[in-house]
Amino acid sequence: MTLLLAFDTATPQVSVALHDGEEVIVELTSDRAMKHGEQLAPLIAEALTQAGAVRQDLTAIAVGTGPGPFTGLRVGLVTARTLGFVLDIPVYAVCSLDVIAAQAVASGVAGPFTVATDARRKEVYLATYDELGRRLDGPQVIRPADAATDQPTAGEGALLYPGAFPNAFGPTRPSAAWMAVAVSEELVELIDPEPLYLRRPDAVAAAQR
Secondary structure: OOOEEEEEEEOOOOEEEEEEOOOOOEEEHHHHHHHOOHHHHHHHHHHHHHHHHHHHHEEEEEEEEOOOOHHHHHOOOOOOOHHHHOOOEEEEEOHHHHHHHHHHHHHHOOOOOOEEOOOOOOOOEEEEEOOOOOEEEEEEEEEEEHHOOOOEOHHHHHHOOOOOOOOOOOOOOHHHHHHHHHHHOOOOOEOOOOOOOOOOOOOOOOOOO
């Protein structure tokens, strides 16, 4: 039996899904923003309960690497690596923007497109893709005005900055269900399970006097 656990913590919400090798059987999303550390483990436990499974039934893990906030990515990547080590199963990491791109292609986008998500500080995380969802450039963190494009643009950034991205379409945040599908069907590039911060964390240790 195949049972893939997928989760993403690159946005204010936590997304968790289970895929049985043929389809997504459970998908859950947190109801409170910016509470990654408090909600990821309970959501994983609830997903397993709904599937009638236990952790030992898992055969692989897929996790989003961002780009995203320092705390959220750290929670997700540490959880993935820990579960992979304890259960002795593989951990597949995916750029979270690639997950949005895979869903965008499935929605029927024609031609090259852009994915822009909220990076806060009046910036976006941005990557460009061809019509098949293959990443051409990025990810990078950039001001919307410096990335303005008439290309179709998926992701929350397009909704936040319509002046820079007037042709918003498709998904706004990475979905764990789509991550599970993309990994299972080999639609995305698999990368090392290391966080894509793209900028320094807000909180840093004080310099030694």
